[in-house]
Amino acid sequence: MGSTLIKGGTVVNADAAVTADVLLRDGKIAALGLGHDWRADTVVDASGKLVLPGGIDVHTHLEYPIDGFTTRTADDFHSGTIAAAHGGTTTVVDFVKKEPDRSLRESYLRRRDVAAAKSFVDFGLHAIVPPREQQPDVLDDLRLLVAEGASSWKFFMAYPGTQMVDDGQLLDGFELAVECGVLPMVHAENGHMIDREIRLLLSSGRTAESFHAVAHAHESEAEAVHRAVVLADSVGTPLYVVHVSSAEAAMEIGRARTRGSRVWGETCPQYLAVAYEDYADLGERAAAYVCSPPIRERGNQEGLWRALGAGTLSTVATDHAGFCMEQPDDLPPQKLRSPGYFPKVPNGVPGVEDRLMVLWETGVRTGRIDVCRFVDLVATRPAKLFGLFPDKGLIAPGADADLVVWDPAADHVITAAGSHLRTDYNLYEGMRVTGRPVHVFSRGHHLVDDGVLDGEPGRGAFLARGNPQIF
Numbered sequence: 070m071g072s073t074l075i076k077g078g079t080v081v082n083a084d085a086a087v088t089a090d091v092l093l094r095d096g097k098i099a100a101l102g103l104g105h106d107w108r109a110d111t112v113v114d115a116s117g118k119l120v121l122p123g124g125i126d127v128h129t130h131l132e133y134p135i136d137g138f139t140t141r142t143a144d145d146f147h148s149g150t151i152a153a154a155h156g157g158t159t160t161v162v163d164f165v166k167k168e169p170d171r172s173l174r175e176s177y178l179r180r181r182d183v184a185a186a187k188s189f190v191d192f193g194l195h196a197i198v199p200p201r202e203q204q205p206d207v208l209d210d211l212r213l214l215v216a217e218g219a220s221s222w223k224f225f226m227a228y229p230g231t232q233m234v235d236d237g238q239l240l241d242g243f244e245l246a247v248e249c250g251v252l253p254m255v256h257a258e259n260g261h262m263i264d265r266e267i268r269l270l271l272s273s274g275r276t277a278e279s280f281h282a283v284a285h286a287h288e289s290e291a292e293a294v295h296r297a298v299v300l301a302d303s304v305g306t307p308l309y310v311v312h313v314s315s316a317e318a319a320m321e322i323g324r325a326r327t328r329g330s331r332v333w334g335e336t337c338p339q340y341l342a343v344a345y346e347d348y349a350d351l352g353e354r355a356a357a358y359v360c361s362p363p364i365r366e367r368g369n370q371e372g373l374w375r376a377l378g379a380g381t382l383s384t385v386a387t388d389h390a391g392f393c394m395e396q397p398d399d400l401p402p403q404k405l406r407s408p409g410y411f412p413k414v415p416n417g418v419p420g421v422e423d424r425l426m427v428l429w430e431t432g433v434r435t436g437r438i439d440v441c442r443f444v445d446l447v448a449t450r451p452a453k454l455f456g457l458f459p460d461k462g463l464i465a466p467g468a469d470a471d472l473v474v475w476d477p478a479a480d481h482v483i484t485a486a487g488s489h490l491r492t493d494y495n496l497y498e499g500m501r502v503t504g505r506p507v508h509v510f511s512r513g514h515h516l517v518d519d520g521v522l523d524g525e526p527g528r529g530a531f532l533a534r535g536n537p538q539i540f
């Protein structure tokens with residue numbers, strides 16, 4: 070592999086932004102500085118532009134089966150990681166769910182191989198812990214999976230009967246996580262409260278798509294966050310709360326952090342830039358917005374921004390789980406498989422390609438967060454929490470040469486037609502943004518050059534992740 074010199078840009082890390090040239094060699098960042106007479110095979114002019122660590126999206130669901138394996142997300146590791154690359158994301162961490170006829174460990178190893186054959190960017194995998202009745206010896210598997218790079222495990226506090234684990238299993242899992250140096254993650258919604266709410270809605274004929282959001286009340290999310298933190302504290306484990314959607318739930322995290330709890334919260338662009346009011350009146354087309362926890366009312370957004378600004382929330386990932394609105398022939402039934410009946414709408418929204426641009430437009434351009442905080446939210450903190458730092462999430466000699474040359478003055482309009490996803494709609498359709506990635510490097514390779522991809526499936530490497538760095 071040759072060398073590349075990225076010249077004259079402003080290099081942004083989570084702690085500082087400085088003008089510097091960056092020399093890439095053999096897939097790594099070889100040097101960083103000004104006034105050197107460095108030679109390289111290729112020179113990229115970055116004057117007037119920013120050089121950012123490649124984005125790390127620690128929450129994606131590519132070719133992901135849901136609802137008892139009756140359907141799956143539209144994008145696979147091929148289209149999904151192409152889209153990620155175009156959006157400036159050079160690492161995704163996806164999820165492994167136990168398959169019905171395989172153990173969790175077998176499912177993990179199989180999915181790793183499937184993804185490795187298709188990925189254009191580096192990837193890791195979190196393990197999802199099934200309820201113990203689905204696999205009584207699952208703790209043994211989890212222990213073995215640490216050596217396979219699964220340094221984070223996700224527990225569902227929602228979906229009783231399919232995915233939900235009870236508090237006893239949460240405690241057992243948290244205890245093992247401490248022993249293994251693993252970061253437990255929780256989908257924090259009270260599944261019983263939601264199921265009851267769904268029953269009440271259905272019995273009064275309120276079945277339309279937008280009632281999905283009504284079923285998932287703020288209280289059910291805040292309660293589960295509070296309970297997860299209390300349980301984690303009692304065991305002494307750190308904790309990561311995925312996709313925090315409710316400002317009330319974010320406040321629970323804030324209170325816990327003030328008390329000294331080691332808890333980190335993630336939110337997603339759809340909760341910051343889209344609102345219930347955008348889909349409440351769309352009838353069955355509201356299915357496009359259905360995800361869990363739900364996209365909430367506009368008044369909720371400001372609380373999430375405050376939490377991001379205050380450090381209460383620590384990462385922005387996507388929970389990318391795209392389904393199509395029009396039914397393709399080669400996919401199982403997608404968003405409109407049961408129009409007018411919200412419990413059957415596949416949960417999930419796309420976003421892996423749009424994450425950086427949407428957060429830049431709504432966060433940096435509005436002055437809510439600065440560029441260093443932006444880098445921390447989308448790359449550095451995720452790298453630290455999920456065992457990828459300092460190889461990734463940092464621009465410094467010795468780190469992987471995963472870089473984005475970002476043009477803060479470039480205009481772009483987000484559309485589904487202009488995206489690289491299979492998903493046939495975009496939550497941010499028509500959004501005008503100023504600031505987008507123009508060059509994307511993945512381990513030194515110039516993967517995207519002004520909208521043109523140069524790479525082949527399988528070039529992305531599986532990342533056997535190490536222990537989280539919690540500080």
Ligand SMILES: [Zn+2]
Nearest residue numbers: 128130388390
């Ligand atoms: Zn998810």
